[in-house]
Amino acid sequence: MPVPKPTLYPPFNIVRLSHVDYRVTDLAKSRAFYVDTLGLQVTDEDDSTIYLRAMEERGHHCITLIKADAPSVDVLGFKLYDEPDLDRAHDFFTSRDLPVEWIERPYQGRTLRTRDPWGIPLEFYVKMDRLPPIHQHYKLYNGVKPLRIDHFNMFSADVDASVGFYNDIGFRVTEYTEDDETGKCWAAWMHRKGGVHDVAFTNGTGPRLHHTAFWVPTPLNIIDLLDLMATTGWVANIERGPGRHGISNAFFLYVRDPDGHRIEIYCSDYQTVDPDLEPIRWSLTDPQRQTLWGAPAPRSWFEEGSLFDGATPQPSALKAQPIIAP
Amino acid sequence: MPVPKPTLYPPFNIVRLSHVDYRVTDLAKSRAFYVDTLGLQVTDEDDSTIYLRAMEERGHHCITLIKADAPSVDVLGFKLYDEPDLDRAHDFFTSRDLPVEWIERPYQGRTLRTRDPWGIPLEFYVKMDRLPPIHQHYKLYNGVKPLRIDHFNMFSADVDASVGFYNDIGFRVTEYTEDDETGKCWAAWMHRKGGVHDVAFTNGTGPRLHHTAFWVPTPLNIIDLLDLMATTGWVANIERGPGRHGISNAFFLYVRDPDGHRIEIYCSDYQTVDPDLEPIRWSLTDPQRQTLWGAPAPRSWFEEGSLFDGATPQPSALKAQPIIAP
Amino acid sequence: MPVPKPTLYPPFNIVRLSHVDYRVTDLAKSRAFYVDTLGLQVTDEDDSTIYLRAMEERGHHCITLIKADAPSVDVLGFKLYDEPDLDRAHDFFTSRDLPVEWIERPYQGRTLRTRDPWGIPLEFYVKMDRLPPIHQHYKLYNGVKPLRIDHFNMFSADVDASVGFYNDIGFRVTEYTEDDETGKCWAAWMHRKGGVHDVAFTNGTGPRLHHTAFWVPTPLNIIDLLDLMATTGWVANIERGPGRHGISNAFFLYVRDPDGHRIEIYCSDYQTVDPDLEPIRWSLTDPQRQTLWGAPAPRSWFEEGSLFDGATPQPSALKAQPIIAP
Amino acid sequence: MPVPKPTLYPPFNIVRLSHVDYRVTDLAKSRAFYVDTLGLQVTDEDDSTIYLRAMEERGHHCITLIKADAPSVDVLGFKLYDEPDLDRAHDFFTSRDLPVEWIERPYQGRTLRTRDPWGIPLEFYVKMDRLPPIHQHYKLYNGVKPLRIDHFNMFSADVDASVGFYNDIGFRVTEYTEDDETGKCWAAWMHRKGGVHDVAFTNGTGPRLHHTAFWVPTPLNIIDLLDLMATTGWVANIERGPGRHGISNAFFLYVRDPDGHRIEIYCSDYQTVDPDLEPIRWSLTDPQRQTLWGAPAPRSWFEEGSLFDGATPQPSALKAQPIIAP
Numbered sequence A, B, C, D: 001m002p003v004p005k006p007t008l009y010p011p012f013n014i015v016r017l018s019h020v021d022y023r024v025t026d027l028a029k030s031r032a033f034y035v036d037t038l039g040l041q042v043t044d045e046d047d048s049t050i051y052l053r054a055m056e057e058r059g060h061h062c063i064t065l066i067k068a069d070a071p072s073v074d075v076l077g078f079k080l081y082d083e084p085d086l087d088r089a090h091d092f093f094t095s096r097d098l099p100v101e102w103i104e105r106p107y108q109g110r111t112l113r114t115r116d117p118w119g120i121p122l123e124f125y126v127k128m129d130r131l132p133p134i135h136q137h138y139k140l141y142n143g144v145k146p147l148r149i150d151h152f153n154m155f156s157a158d159v160d161a162s163v164g165f166y167n168d169i170g171f172r173v174t175e176y177t178e179d180d181e182t183g184k185c186w187a188a189w190m191h192r193k194g195g196v197h198d199v200a201f202t203n204g205t206g207p208r209l210h211h212t213a214f215w216v217p218t219p220l221n222i223i224d225l226l227d228l229m230a231t232t233g234w235v236a237n238i239e240r241g242p243g244r245h246g247i248s249n250a251f252f253l254y255v256r257d258p259d260g261h262r263i264e265i266y267c268s269d270y271q272t273v274d275p276d277l278e279p280i281r282w283s284l285t286d287p288q289r290q291t292l293w294g295a296p297a298p299r300s301w302f303e304e305g306s307l308f309d310g311a312t313p314q315p316s317a318l319k320a321q322p323i324i325a326p
């Protein structure tokens, strides 16, 4: 399937990805990872929940860690532009026979909880409590100096279908990988906020969350994190990288949190605000697609992901194989 | 005057700043500056004109250099979202009794030429010829490795009025400087594309163009440019920096082209896509406003600027003085 | 006076500069500066003294802070190669009619205390307590991430004479500034350990200590320190920079401690181990000598320095004027 | 065998490693690699030979490329301190029954050619033609911006014996890897010039040259080289990295030249001038020894090396296995 034409006038206006709620089994260990190692800032916490923001964010949180018996992903959150967009979103999901619910959420205004057609739990809101800026409180910068949440990457059992749905609600494809034999999409990167992506989909047993990414200033911050993790007991949590993606041209590192949730540290992609930006096509057999410098990703990177609450992953029909490290 | 409420539904949709046309007196010298020193890429040239783009841009050009008897600025260009936006822009400027004209421009589709209320020449278009990506052609990276045009900064004789007009057409204030005594705006930064600004206004004899800025990957690229300029005959063209702006938090350098047009090299500001982003207020007397690290700007930086064709600068009524280097 | 031929077989073997003892008036304030801001590591402390080392050093200390009524410099320390070198140093200083004394020093073996001909207090030792490496304890890296002490810079009332004396004891000139009119040395950089310098001399009322420098990994660490100092109450202690020296080619920043002792943060000079390395000559009138990028240093940088205990500064006979910021 | 005591007063004074002569099969291809890609500067060339230097070097060359039918290493060159050292070196190698010869070499003064006990061809000289500095000719900086040759790494069939011999001629061990079972050295790093090493030895079929390393300013230069090689046809020549070595703490990348000669790009090690510097011991089974961040090296990195002219490699008796990437 070719990449669909962008939806220039979507049914409701999504500004950007906003936050993810992770269920984690040991709140103290997760705090050691996200706060003491990555450098995210605690904005609220109690015995069951920790709210975190990155250094340039003014919204109350971009990650919520929730104590649970088993790790999973509770919801992916997105910020809408204006109050009427919430009602339009409600109508859109209703018209697609998808579950909708108005819920109460701490620190957020009116919130719509729904799911995409494959069961990924989504929530939309317009207002989240705003906090005073800390981006010039340099004493607080720590770990990898995370600036902001950047994107979600999800396994999808049918990437073409996922692209179609998210394209309908205004996400625009910037780059994609095609399986030369079948002409099907192996993976796609789609944005709202003007970078390479807010969401991406990769072929595999899905839906599952592949990773959440954070933006950092420069590749040197990623090297600093590697040095820190390597010498503070986290070396086994370094999964892949550092490297340059062919796709997106970003400099990356993948690490795993104590429950295996995968976090990407990311910088250096490019501006995509032009509505006529041409999507870049990559062949699945191009070894520089994953890593411009040629190194293949490890098997775990292709196979492991976080479960979404209430969604049952299905195997993908597309069996094309990417290049895996031997 | 307080900062006005943002116009969430502007009369037409500006995507981003796009390009500037500079009149220059010696095309070869300007080419040596912009191409051989800054590292911009030539996309077309003949005896009278040079078109340039930065490394991640796919539009045909972000600067046009036009041979002329005296230096000036011919026009500031902006990209609109969709064809109907062009007609709505035509209607808007007509309704404000501002001059409108449909013109032919090489490499651009339908183009509207107009002026703001103080005579700044503006042009709007939707389509510009798109070129193949070169952002992964690393052999071409050179000089400061400019990635994209970032913003225009203009002298205004009445910043409050300028802010009002540009706010009406959808630019949103991210930061501003207030004169504590009069409560008037000394300077303001306003964006469309999700960074700290596409346009900024500074109190002074205006309208004049203060500078055009380019985005680069990291502060080290700016240090590389300083080393290069310092050892290839351009040391006198280094005007201010490197430094960190208090406002915008960006890392900056100001250099002057052979005709005195001021170019800023810029990186590290922050994401501003949230429509409810709170503008940050600075006092004119805060010495860290200009440079977080405390060093004042030189007198030339406050006084010199490029003339716009067909616009006669007027002195500003606001006489508050910023901090100038002794 | 031309630069003297290097002394290939000096009377005793100095390995490198080692440490400086600063008298400071408020130990807590100095700790906040050197430990909390610069990131040096405390290796011992009590009510009157703090010992510090940098991240890659294995010797016990590179700075000692000593509580005192007035700020001054107690001594500059140098490490010798082997025990017989200590005795040879004793003989050399005795032969020059300079005061010699064997003293007890905490954490050091046999220590010779003496003075250069202008009264600068010097001490030489071979053994200092060695500490376990911490250069891979990345959790400890902080502030500017100082790696090691790099050099001392001193005001001298007769630079030619200072160069002559230090050349006799094996320091080799790498770069120097000459006053074109008189042919006299305005400044000189001299090394033992294979970098641009262990000691430097600058024309002025002397002897006084101009600054002590620390080596850091990259210019980005210096930018991090500027951001940190600018936002934690130390902005007035930023004196000059960042910039690139013409001389030494190093990237630099000068800051002042709470008592005015000047600290340079420094990186990027070059290797000088070749005994036939040709000294590089600079003219005093070359504006790129001080700062390759052209910015002049402030007046304080030329005039202010720390007193050495027991040495009375004399004005310099050489009245040539460097380029000072207006 | 424990690491031997350093030889504080060696039989002759080696200043540093100086140069390597590589035989290469296609001079144009090698030029494309070393000059156009790595950024080394040509100081002389004809149809059969190319001489290269790095950016801060003043000696005439650090690599010579010699056209040949098969790739090999002609000689490793070292600079001595003073003319008498050459005669003392002659006497030392004679006393060990090793071959000595005074030879003529372009751009070098009196030159002694000899071999170590396992046949590695060595040459020693005091004077090489000195060239004007280019380290501030920033227009010439290119590729990875190589500053200077840093070290040689060699396969040895008996590392303990190699360490013993090179220790006798003044090289001092800074770090080493021990096989816990046998107590034998698996690898060792030894210096003369004050960094972690001028020469290193690794257990394996030897003697063979494992790699020659170049020093660069920062990790970002290494990332620039990766991007350049990946997009100019050299992606298959990227062998290992980027990464941080546990040993030496350096940031590294290994690439292969068109004939398979291995080049390391290297930065960030530490100063080792203290004669009482304690060697750091690593266990062969420590996975962070090779790469602090945990990633194992590929099999080629352990098995492939360049032959020395006139030396026949022998298998190593020590069969302990390092950790190889699956």
Ligand SMILES: [Ca+2]
Pocket: C044, C045, C046
């Ligand atoms: Ca004590």
Ligand SMILES: [Fe+2]
Pocket: A151, A153, A211, A213, A264
């Ligand atoms: Fe990602």
Ligand SMILES: [Fe+2]
Pocket: B151, B153, B211, B213, B264
């Ligand atoms: Fe600007």
Ligand SMILES: [Fe+2]
Pocket: C151, C153, C211, C213, C264
């Ligand atoms: Fe200095």
Ligand SMILES: [Fe+2]
Pocket: D151, D153, D211, D213, D264
């Ligand atoms: Fe190496």
